[in-house]
Amino acid sequence: MEHIRKAVEKLASPRLRAAVSIQTTLLSSLTNMMREEGMMQLLPVMVSPITDPLNHSVLEGSIRYGSTELQLTKSMILHKQLAMASGLDGIFIVSPNVRLELPERGSTGRHLIEFSQLDFEMRGRKMEDVMRFSERLLVQALRDVRARHGKELELFGRELHIPSTPFRAYDSRGLEKEFGPDWERILSASSKGPVWVTNHEREFYDAEEPDMPGTYRNYDIIYPEGFGEGLSGAEREWEYSRILYRMDKNGMDKAPYGAYLEAARMGRLVPSAGAGFGIERMLRYMCGAQHIEEVSPFAKVPGKEIIF
Numbered sequence: 001m002e003h004i005r006k007a008v009e010k011l012a013s014p015r016l017r018a019a020v021s022i023q024t025t026l027l028s029s030l031t032n033m034m035r036e037e038g039m040m041q042l043l044p045v046m047v048s049p050i051t052d053p054l055n056h057s058v059l060e061g062s063i064r065y066g067s068t069e070l071q072l073t074k075s076m077i078l079h080k081q082l083a084m085a086s087g088l089d090g091i092f093i094v095s096p097n098v099r100l101e102l103p104e105r106g107s108t109g110r111h112l113i114e115f116s117q118l119d120f121e122m123r124g125r126k127m128e129d130v131m132r133f134s135e136r137l138l139v140q141a142l143r144d145v146r147a148r149h150g151k152e153l154e155l156f157g158r159e160l161h162i163p164s165t166p167f168r169a170y171d172s173r174g175l176e177k178e179f180g181p182d183w184e185r186i187l188s189a190s191s192k193g194p195v196w197v198t199n200h201e202r203e204f205y206d207a208e209e210p211d212m213p214g215t216y217r218n219y220d221i222i223y224p225e226g227f228g229e230g231l232s233g234a235e236r237e238w239e240y241s242r243i244l245y246r247m248d249k250n251g252m253d254k255a256p257y258g259a260y261l262e263a264a265r266m267g268r269l270v271p272s273a274g275a276g277f278g279i280e281r282m283l284r285y286m287c288g289a290q291h292i293e294e295v296s297p298f299a300k301v302p303g304k305e306i307i308f
């Protein structure tokens with residue numbers, strides 16, 4: 001009963017009220033900037049035969065609809081690419097994602113099994129365009145939260161610093177050499193402001209540098225003060241032959257991706273770049289909360305009993 005009492009009390013706490021009010025500001029700040037940029041809002045896809053294969057293992061989450069097996073959306077990356085066929089210049093989605101993260105991730109302070117991304121994609125743009133746009137989004141959201149939520153931030157004992165742009169950028173290979181596999185934690189803990197880390201070897205849809213195989217046109221924002229990764233994005237692979245090549249390179253079974261591959265074969269995928277901010281993670285960083293569950297009313301922490 002104790003854990004239920006705690007979960008109910010969290011719902012009634014001034015800190016949670018403060019967090020939700022900050023979240024409302026950061027979401028309107030971010031989405032307003034997207035609208036001002038001429039981007040169009042799509043509604044989320046929650047189930048589909050295909051979803052993001054991800055770069056790390058999670059427990060499988062699918063449901064049956066008659067004889068069809070539907071995946072719960074891990075991210076809308078493939079649907080973002082398909083939606084660009086409409087001729088829209090830019091799209092964004094407040095997208096609920098279900099990733100059944102392994103129980104040991106419960107202690108990172110930044111993993112949930114259900115979270116939301118502010119996910120966006122821009123036609124014909126390059127990684128540098130999306131990096132500059134993402135910095136503007138984050139800085140404006142920080143400014144708006146700091147201007148409107150002095151009282152709420154005080155409740156968290158949080159003093160928010162507005163970072164200058166462009167953020168400093170590092171290559172993941174250099175970091176790995178210098179700090180070993182734990183580079184993200186070390187970099188985040190020692191940084192005073194958000195930084196970029198580029199060039200990660202990961203999912204097939206993140207574009208490889210055309211003249212430098214093994215170098216990738218992708219980028220993550222790492223929050224300072226130990227809050228860790230806050231955004232991932234990339235320029236995309238969009239040509240049929242390149243997608244097949246990258247899927248093979250990642251040892252993927254192509255069978256489940258038949259319809260997506262057919263769209264690529266038909267020439268319906270277009271060059272684009274995009275990214276996604278984890279909303280709960282951005283809110284945790286802004287509040288300076290120890291664990292992401294403190295700022296999310298119905299947080300589902302990997303490995304922890306789910307109450308609501």
Ligand code: AMP
Nearest residue numbers: 110111112115230231232276277278281
């Ligand atoms: P990804 O493209 O997989 O890096 O996901 C995009 C963003 O979503 C990440 O940069 C995080 O901010 C957020 N995110 C990813 N996984 C989780 C998770 N399990 N819990 C909370 N936020 C997450």
Ligand code: MG
Nearest residue numbers: 220229231232
């Ligand atoms: Mg990531």
